[in-house]
Amino acid sequence: MSKKPVRVAVTGAAGQIGYALLFRIASGEMLGKDQPVILQLLEIPDEKAQKALKGVMMELEDCAFPLLAGMEAHSDPMTAFKDTDYALLVGSRPRGPGMERAELLSINGAIFTAQGKALDKVASRNVKVLVVGNPANTNAYIAMKSAPGLPRENFTAMLRLDHNRALSQVAAKTGVKVGDIEKLTVWGNHSPTMYADYRFATANGKAIKDMINDQEWNANVFLPTVGKRGAAIIEARGLSSAASAANAAIDHMRDWALGSSGKWVTMGVPSNGEYGIPKDTMFGFPVTTENGKYTIVKDLPIDAFSQERINKTLQELKDEQAGVAHLV
Ligand SMILES: NC(=O)c1ccc[n+]([C@@H]2O[C@H](COP(=O)([O-])OP(=O)(O)OC[C@H]3O[C@@H](n4cnc5c(N)ncnc54)[C@H](O)[C@@H]3O)[C@@H](O)[C@H]2O)c1
Numbered sequence: 001m002s003k004k005p006v007r008v009a010v011t012g013a014a015g016q017i018g019y020a021l022l023f024r025i026a027s028g029e030m031l032g033k034d035q036p037v038i039l040q041l042l043e044i045p046d047e048k049a050q051k052a053l054k055g056v057m058m059e060l061e062d063c064a065f066p067l068l069a070g071m072e073a074h075s076d077p078m079t080a081f082k083d084t085d086y087a088l089l090v091g092s093r094p095r096g097p098g099m100e101r102a103e104l105l106s107i108n109g110a111i112f113t114a115q116g117k118a119l120d121k122v123a124s125r126n127v128k129v130l131v132v133g134n135p136a137n138t139n140a141y142i143a144m145k146s147a148p149g150l151p152r153e154n155f156t157a158m159l160r161l162d163h164n165r166a167l168s169q170v171a172a173k174t175g176v177k178v179g180d181i182e183k184l185t186v187w188g189n190h191s192p193t194m195y196a197d198y199r200f201a202t203a204n205g206k207a208i209k210d211m212i213n214d215q216e217w218n219a220n221v222f223l224p225t226v227g228k229r230g231a232a233i234i235e236a237r238g239l240s241s242a243a244s245a246a247n248a249a250i251d252h253m254r255d256w257a258l259g260s261s262g263k264w265v266t267m268g269v270p271s272n273g274e275y276g277i278p279k280d281t282m283f284g285f286p287v288t289t290e291n292g293k294y295t296i297v298k299d300l301p302i303d304a305f306s307q308e309r310i311n312k313t314l315q316e317l318k319d320e321q322a323g324v325a326h327l328v
Pocket residue numbers: 011012013014015016017018042043044049090091092093094111131132133134135136158159161162190240241242245
């Protein structure tokens with residue numbers, strides 16, 4: 001018997017990431033090749049954006065995806081999030097030239113307050129929320145705080161792009177296959193302060209740390225490369241990473257919904273106090289996922305170098321949270 005369709009809301013649906021994301025959701029890459037989906041697409045109430053959204057929907061229609069059970073265009077989160085089972089919050093205002101971070105936080109803060117409130121009122125009580133729009137961790141924190149009627153663990157931020165970037169850099173350095181690397185993680189904020197950590201990583205039972213054995217490379221090549229990769233893509237493409245961001249969003253949601261088969265993945269999730277991270281801080285942690293739930297990997301040893309990096313990315317998140325304190 002075929003499965004009942006699930007509702008997937010995507011905001012910023014006519015944007016770059018939306019264009020790289022929607023076709024993959026509709027083809028079953030996110031929730032499985034046997035799971036029909038209804039897409040509930042949100043764009044700003046602007047003629048040009050809504051027209052572009054219609055164009056994307058025409059293309060989705062032209063793909064004749066067997067799993068696409070329905071499609072709706074919205075300009076109001078209160079209708080876009082109605083009964084939604086999954087919400088991918090991609091739409092947000094990018095930082096313009098000369099814009100202060102505080103200004104960006106405040107503009108996007110207003111978006112994620114409204115969207116959090118709408119999710120609180122109309123979404124499924126089991127909704128799984130992934131925030132992609134930057135600053136992703138703090139936007140996810142605002143949405144979570146604006147939705148007190150939903151379980152806080154339903155709100156997550158995307159660190160998976162950093163995780164995937166780190167995997168590829170480690171694979172290139174060691175010569176092992178990317179798919180053979182396990183137990184890598186990224187701690188903290190989706191920003192250049194993130195801490196990609198391969199201390200526990202293995203490939204075919206061998207320790208990656210021993211294979212690399214080069215702390216100078218770790219501190220001065222690997223971490224800056226992963227941390228500044230988004231800026232390097234913008235510099236090269238003239239646009240921010242969209243296909244790799246959409247791919248990471250698919251990976252994040254797929255693993256959350258369908259399980260990671262015991263493997264570690266990185267998710268930005270509200271802390272319960274693990275590793276000394278204050279409760280509710282939306283922080284990148286190593287997690288495993290099973291039956292639609294994630295569990296933070298606990299009690300890993302944190303050495304002095306790692307602690308210093310974790311403190312730095314935590315401080316940035318604390319500063320961001322202080323900047324939006326009036327909104328939550
Ligand atoms: N977390 C990550 O790893 C990661 C990676 C890459 C990009 N990003 C971020 O993702 C966001 C989207 O990137 P993009 O390249 O698709 O940008 P884009 O500008 O191409 O598209 C964004 C879309 O969002 C829409 N939008 C803006 N405000 C909205 C709102 N309140 N409701 C609904 N839609 C709204 C815009 O109209 C636009 O169509 C940016 O904030 C970017 O910085 C995050």
